[in-house]
Amino acid sequence: MNEPVTDAFADLALPPGTPLFVDVGSDTFPLVGIGTLDPRNAMAEVLAAFLLGASFSRGGADEADKRFGLVAVEPIWPDPKVEAPYPSASIIERGPTAYEQHSLTPTCLDDTFNVFCSGSVLWKTAEAVATFQVDYWCCDDPTREGIAARLPALFSPGEGRAGVVLAGDPRYFRRPVRATLESNQRIDTANAVFDRERRLSTVVRCDIDVVHLRQAVELQPRMVLRDGDPEDC
Numbered sequence: 001m002n003e004p005v006t007d008a009f010a011d012l013a014l015p016p017g018t019p020l021f022v023d024v025g026s027d028t029f030p031l032v033g034i035g036t037l038d039p040r041n042a043m044a045e046v047l048a049a050f051l052l053g054a055s056f057s058r059g060g061a062d063e064a065d066k067r068f069g070l071v072a073v074e075p076i077w078p079d080p081k082v083e084a085p086y087p088s089a090s091i092i093e094r095g096p097t098a099y100e101q102h103s104l105t106p107t108c109l110d111d112t113f114n115v116f117c118s119g120s121v122l123w124k125t126a127e128a129v130a131t132f133q134v135d136y137w138c139c140d141d142p143t144r145e146g147i148a149a150r151l152p153a154l155f156s157p158g159e160g161r162a163g164v165v166l167a168g169d170p171r172y173f174r175r176p177v178r179a180t181l182e183s184n185q186r187i188d189t190a191n192a193v194f195d196r197e198r199r200l201s202t203v204v205r206c207d208i209d210v211v212h213l214r215q216a217v218e219l220q221p222r223m224v225l226r227d228g229d230p231e232d233c
Contacts, residue, residue, distance in 0.1 A: 035172045035213070039128035040097045042172035043206040044075035047132065047179055050166050051089055056150045058142045068143070070136075086139040086197075087147065094133045094203065099126040099210060112173070113216055121216035122173060129207045131182075136200040144198040148184060151202065155181035173211055180205045 037045065052073045057066050071085040077092050078084050102124065112122040138144040155164050163180035184202040 037169060037172040039099075039172070039208050039210055040093070040130055041075065042169050042175070043128070043130050043177050043179075043208050044091050044132065045169050045171075046166050046177040047134070047204065047206060048073040048075045048089075048091060049169075050164075050179070051134070054150070054154055056143075056146045058146045060142055068146070084137055086137060087143050089134055089136045091132050091134050094131045097128050097130040099128055102127050108216075109211070116173060116213055119216055120213050122211045123214050124209045124211050126210040127207055128210050129205070132204045132206060134202045134204050136202070138198040138200070139196050141198055144186070144200050148186075148200055151181055151184065155179060155204070168208070172208075173213065175209050175211055177206055177208050 035042075052070055054069060056068050056070075058068060059066075068087070070087055070089055072088040074088070074090045076090070078088075078090050084090075107124045109122045109124055112120075114120065116122075136144065136147050138147070156162050157164055163178055166177045166179060168174040168176050182203040182205050184200060187199045187201050
């Protein structure tokens with residue numbers, strides 16, 4: 001006697017790994033465009049641009065030398081074969097980038113309809129959260145102190161909220177990045193001090209929307225008359 005079939009998909013004869021319940025439509029595929037950065041790199045690039053444009057001030061220096069900025073900010077760990085200029089900064093992860101679900105279903109961002117190309121809209125599927133270690137490389141203590149003194153106000157410029165919201169990178173659909181300074185630490189070693197290097201290590205938490213550009217169909221409302229009464233269809 002044959003056993004009853006309990007596999008609901010036995011008749012589909014699909015290869016393992018084939019996505020199920022995927023219909024081509026306005027809210028799914030086809031994908032009409034993609035960004036060239038993933039959420040992690042989008043956050044790191046935006047944070048690097050923010051720091052590169054920041055202004056700092058040294059204490060105990062001539063008036064002309066008090067104001068300064070970073071010469072370079074690397075969104076990854078610097079190449080050991082390249083001599084880093086002073087003052088500069090580097091950005092690395094302190095752990096994996098977490099994708100936190102914001103809803104049971106994706107969310108259509110209505111304000112992005114037709115923004116990036118005709119007939120498209122961004123869908124938000126999650127929120128990416130990364131904890132970055134940002135190291136500032138300096139050649140003297142007044143420079144390091146000037147950076148450390150400026151950072152709390154730099155990452156909290158207004159009274160309305162803690163942290164700062166930064167304009168997004170066009171390679172990731174210009175989604176804004178939210179950045180919060182969590183800690184800082186001065187790191188001195190015998191060899192580094194002997195070589196006149198002063199290092200400030202900070203922790204910055206960033207988050208950004210995880211989005212996908214997909215096809216969108218604009219609804220065309222129309223009116224019809226049924227039994228003399230207007231109704232929407």
